[in-house]
Amino acid sequence: MSESASGPSDKSVQVKLVLLGEAAVGKSSVVLRFVSNEFQANKEPTIGAAFLTQKCRLEDRVLRYEIWDTAGQERFHSLAPMYYRNAQAAVVVYDITKATSLEKAKSWVKELQRQANPNIVIALAGNKVDLVQPSSPSSGGAGSSDAEDEADDATATPGEAATADSESLRQVPLDEAQAYATEAGLLFFETSAKTGEGIVELFTEIAKKIPIEHILASTRGGGRNGGPVGRAGGGQQGVNLEENAPKSKDACNC
Amino acid sequence: MDTHFHALVLGTGITESIAAAALSKAGLKVVHVDVNHYYGANEASLTSEELLKWIETISTDTDSLSEASASVFGELSHSPRSYSLSLSPSVIVSTGPLISSLIGSGVSRYGGFNLLGNISVYSAAGFKSVPGSKEEIFKSKELSLMDKRRLMRFLTFAGGDFENSPEIQGRENMHFLRFLVDVFSLERRLASALAYALALCISDTELVIPALTRLKRYLRAAGRYGPSPFLVGQYGGMGELAQGFCRVAAVSGGTYILGHDIFSIDMISNEAKSAVIHRLKLDSLPRDLTADIIISSPDILLKYKKSSTDKFDECSTVGLQACCILVVDGSITSIQKFDSTERTIDEAHTENSLGHSRSIDSALLVFPPGELPSGTAQGPVHVLLNGEGTLSCPRGRSILYFSTALDTNAPYDIKTNPEILIRPYITATLSMICTAEFVSPKELFSGFYLKSQHSFSASFQESLKEYGIVVCSSPPAHFAERGDAAAVNAEGIYREVLKRLGRAGSGSETELWPPLPMEPDDADP
Numbered sequence: 049m050s051e052s053a054s055g056p057s058d059k060s061v062q063v064k065l066v067l068l069g070e071a072a073v074g075k076s077s078v079v080l081r082f083v084s085n086e087f088q089a090n091k092e093p094t095i096g097a098a099f100l101t102q103k104c105r106l107e108d109r110v111l112r113y114e115i116w117d118t119a120g121q122e123r124f125h126s127l128a129p130m131y132y133r134n135a136q137a138a139v140v141v142y143d144i145t146k147a148t149s150l151e152k153a154k155s156w157v158k159e160l161q162r163q164a165n166p167n168i169v170i171a172l173a174g175n176k177v178d179l180v181q182p183s184s185p186s187s188g189g190a191g192s193s194d195a196e197d198e199a200d201d202a203t204a205t206p207g208e209a210a211t212a213d214s215e216s217l218r219q220v221p222l223d224e225a226q227a228y229a230t231e232a233g234l235l236f237f238e239t240s241a242k243t244g245e246g247i248v249e250l251f252t253e254i255a256k257k258i259p260i261e262h263i264l265a266s267t268r269g270g271g272r273n274g275g276p277v278g279r280a281g282g283g284q285q286g287v288n289l290e291e292n293a294p295k296s297k298d299a300c301n302c
Numbered sequence: 303m304d305t306h307f308h309a310l311v312l313g314t315g316i317t318e319s320i321a322a323a324a325l326s327k328a329g330l331k332v333v334h335v336d337v338n339h340y341y342g343a344n345e346a347s348l349t350s351e352e353l354l355k356w357i358e359t360i361s362t363d364t365d366s367l368s369e370a371s372a373s374v375f376g377e378l379s380h381s382p383r384s385y386s387l388s389l390s391p392s393v394i395v396s397t398g399p400l401i402s403s404l405i406g407s408g409v410s411r412y413g414g415f416n417l418l419g420n421i422s423v424y425s426a427a428g429f430k431s432v433p434g435s436k437e438e439i440f441k442s443k444e445l446s447l448m449d450k451r452r453l454m455r456f457l458t459f460a461g462g463d464f465e466n467s468p469e470i471q472g473r474e475n476m477h478f479l480r481f482l483v484d485v486f487s488l489e490r491r492l493a494s495a496l497a498y499a500l501a502l503c504i505s506d507t508e509l510v511i512p513a514l515t516r517l518k519r520y521l522r523a524a525g526r527y528g529p530s531p532f533l534v535g536q537y538g539g540m541g542e543l544a545q546g547f548c549r550v551a552a553v554s555g556g557t558y559i560l561g562h563d564i565f566s567i568d569m570i571s572n573e574a575k576s577a578v579i580h581r582l583k584l585d586s587l588p589r590d591l592t593a594d595i596i597i598s599s600p601d602i603l604l605k606y607k608k609s610s611t612d613k614f615d616e617c618s619t620v621g622l623q624a625c626c627i628l629v630v631d632g633s634i635t636s637i638q639k640f641d642s643t644e645r646t647i648d649e650a651h652t653e654n655s656l657g658h659s660r661s662i663d664s665a666l667l668v669f670p671p672g673e674l675p676s677g678t679a680q681g682p683v684h685v686l687l688n689g690e691g692t693l694s695c696p697r698g699r700s701i702l703y704f705s706t707a708l709d710t711n712a713p714y715d716i717k718t719n720p721e722i723l724i725r726p727y728i729t730a731t732l733s734m735i736c737t738a739e740f741v742s743p744k745e746l747f748s749g750f751y752l753k754s755q756h757s758f759s760a761s762f763q764e765s766l767k768e769y770g771i772v773v774c775s776s777p778p779a780h781f782a783e784r785g786d787a788a789a790v791n792a793e794g795i796y797r798e799v800l801k802r803l804g805r806a807g808s809g810s811e812t813e814l815w816p817p818l819p820m821e822p823d824d825a826d827p
């Protein structure tokens with residue numbers, strides 16, 4: 049569940065999450081929906097930043113997502129290794145109204161298995177589910193407060209209430225994607241960035257699956273290679289460049 | 303996709319990448335192309351697999367301009383992706399233009415950095431840590447009181463405004479080493495350590511002013527992030543930073559195309575603009591790309607635009623270096639010779655509270671010229687150690703980068719086999735340093751190659767500008783200078799391109815990294 053208040057941030061674990069998927073499937077929209085839920089309450093947009101952050105509360109723990117969007121570098125298969133580096137989670141998005149986008153998603157999953165951290169948690173998101181649902185009061189601008197309730201509704205919805213008309217837009221059947229996800233060991237959700245359906249659930253389920261204990265242990269115990277995000281602070285001797293105060297003696301930053 | 307761009311940047315080296323990021327951030331349409339599948343061009347950080355391929359490619363390259371040779375022994379058994387092996391091993395000066403660009407662009411938040419741990423000089427007795435600050439000089443047990451006083455006097459001189467001092471007058475063309483001995487009465491060994499390990503001279507014939515200018519910068523950079531003036535970038539340094547700048551460019555709308563061969567680059571007239579524009583044809587891209595301006599390095603321009611301009615022979619080869627990338631088994635915990643009979647813990651041998659030896663993240667080892675009896679290098683040999691703490695190799699491994707400057711008319715056998723030159727220094731280094739298991743590290747992999755840069759004359763660069771071709775200088779051979787030189791060069795390119803496109807603000811300076819619009823009153827006076 050999203051977290052807006054100033055929680056016990058010192059206990060929060062930083063998790064790098066990367067987005068992948070064909071152009072225009074809604075990657076950026078999914079993130080925006082997830083992140084602005086918090087920022088509506090907290091108003092803290094990171095303008096000009098190349099990644100967005102969002103806290104996610106999980107029982108007793110706060111997890112801080114550092115969300116990287118592809119910035120278009122995937123269009124010509126030109127994603128830098130830096131993009132995958134230290135990513136603990138990935139959301140691979142496809143558009144349920146476009147069959148080829150699932151094929152593309154599958155090739156991204158393969159790419160992740162080749163390039164990324166072997167323990168990465170991968171979630172498959174079939175986006176734009178609103179397009180195959182009959183227009184209902186819930187569609188169009190869901191408030192952040194009831195996003196979770198809607199998500200709960202939605203998991204029960206598909207196939208049950210959809211009219212023939214709207215369902216005909218669907219090119220990727222739910223069970224086909226679900227079967228693929230199960231076989232490949234991925235989390236799976238159908239989502240709508242437009243209505244907010246499934247979005248919070250998606251990020252919460254990822255959070256549950258992240259081996260937080262392992263991450264905490266490896267950062268505390270000085271295990272740098274296993275550490276979460278490899279920027280300043282990832283290493284014991286890491287230097288934070290934005291820290292201008294001259295230091296006389298000690299190289300250690302912690 | 304719209305296929306016309308303001309700027310076509312060819313090559314993803316560090317200079318090109320900084321320029322691409324700045325131009326994209328300024329709102330220009332930028333397309334950035336590299337024929338390689340990896341970012342960083344000549345400054346890339348490669349996986350061990352990619353490095354093997356790279357070595358194979360350069361050793362079979364018949365292009366007479368890229369003098370290169372390589373040999374590889376052994377294999378890396380670990381997963382190749384856990385290595386980031388740098389083609390341009392570097393340290394970054396803590397207060398230089400590159401650091402400013404990293405912070406100004408936000409790239410600093412992508413990559414991690416380590417403070418350079420230690421600088422040591424070789425002598426027959428082993429590597430000796432070089433005191434880098436006045437405090438350390440005071441504490442040193444190696445130096446006599448007289449030496450300490452002379453050294454202090456010199457460092458005060460070098461850190462101050464020496465340019466118009468009487469010590470310099472009439473000695474501008476003196477070799478730096480001789481200057482230290484003659485003018486500051488420093489003992490030869492001490493002068494040599496100063497020249498090669500503090501001023502980081504990479505040649506034995508360097509003159510007073512450039513060496514002093516560098517040393518002053520280094521002395522002033524010390525203390526910003528810790529005692530050392532230098533930082534080491536994680537994940538292979540320069541190549542990772544190039545990726546960071548490219549991501550910043552992409553986030554601002556830059557288009558990235560890697561791994562496609564270039565068919566041709568030519569100039570065509572554009573009726574709509576009544577101007578000449580550049581056209582790029584890439585392999586397996588259905589549409590041509592066009593751009594008002596091309597930004598690229600001499601190497602790439604020579605390769606792809608040879609036919610269209612005949613003046614390309616106004617090119618010289620500079621900064622010839624013999625290099626070796628050595629991967630060893632074990633994490634280095636001491637760069638002092640380990641003697642099991644008297645287990646003393648010296649300054650460089652770090653131990654944590656549990657008494658376990660901690661591996662050294664990074665260090666610089668220096669062989670002054672003539673110091674190693676079996677060595678034949680004309681100038682000094684510098685060795686940059688990157689341990690597991692730099693995240694550029696797996697745990698229990700270390701990378702040693704060797705480099706030494708070569709004369710352009712060095713003997714043929716050295717040019718075709720740089721290993722001959724470097725091998726004695728490897729043997730000496732490995733016998734001196736020691737791993738967590740208190741043994742000498744074992745060699746797992748070694749790659750040798752020659753490196754050089756191409757450079758266009760200033761007048762030729764000017765004439766190319768008239769065709770809308772803006773030349774990136776290849777970063778200099780000096781391992782502590784190339785990052786800053788790249789940042790300065792990129793800033794010049796940025797201003798030149800804005801000027802050519804009529805975007806430069808009237809008279810007022812256009813900042814390379816304008817502050818975010820949120821804080822308009824943040825600008826410098």
Ligand SMILES: Cc1cc2nc3c(=O)[nH]c(=O)nc-3n(C[C@H](O)[C@H](O)[C@H](O)COP(=O)(O)OP(=O)(O)OC[C@H]3O[C@@H](n4cnc5c(N)ncnc54)[C@H](O)[C@@H]3O)c2cc1C
Nearest residue numbers: 122123124125152155156157158159160562585586587588
């Ligand atoms: C992660 C990922 C991996 C892919 N792997 C392959 C693949 O192995 N083979 C394939 O035919 N299509 C692959 N594709 C799909 C394919 O690259 C493009 O969708 C399709 O070829 C469109 O080509 P294009 O004209 O846009 O040229 P581009 O996409 O620019 O590609 C040019 C050439 O390079 C090949 N290529 C591009 N990326 C890869 C890659 N990562 N690995 C190997 N070859 C590549 C293409 O097949 C094509 O021949 C991959 C896509 C993704 C997202």
Ligand SMILES: Nc1nc2c(ncn2[C@@H]2O[C@H](COP(=O)(O)OP(=O)(O)OP(=O)(O)O)[C@@H](O)[C@H]2O)c(=O)[nH]1
Nearest residue numbers: 070071072073074075076077175176178240241242
């Ligand atoms: N109906 C509907 N439209 C959506 C949804 N998500 C995204 N869109 C629309 O799809 C288009 C593409 O969305 P983006 O978020 O830009 O997609 P992207 O994957 O980030 O695209 P690229 O950055 O170009 O790769 C936009 O017009 C969005 O408004 C959704 O859940 N439902």
Ligand SMILES: [Mg+2]
Nearest residue numbers: 075076077117
């Ligand atoms: Mg997007």
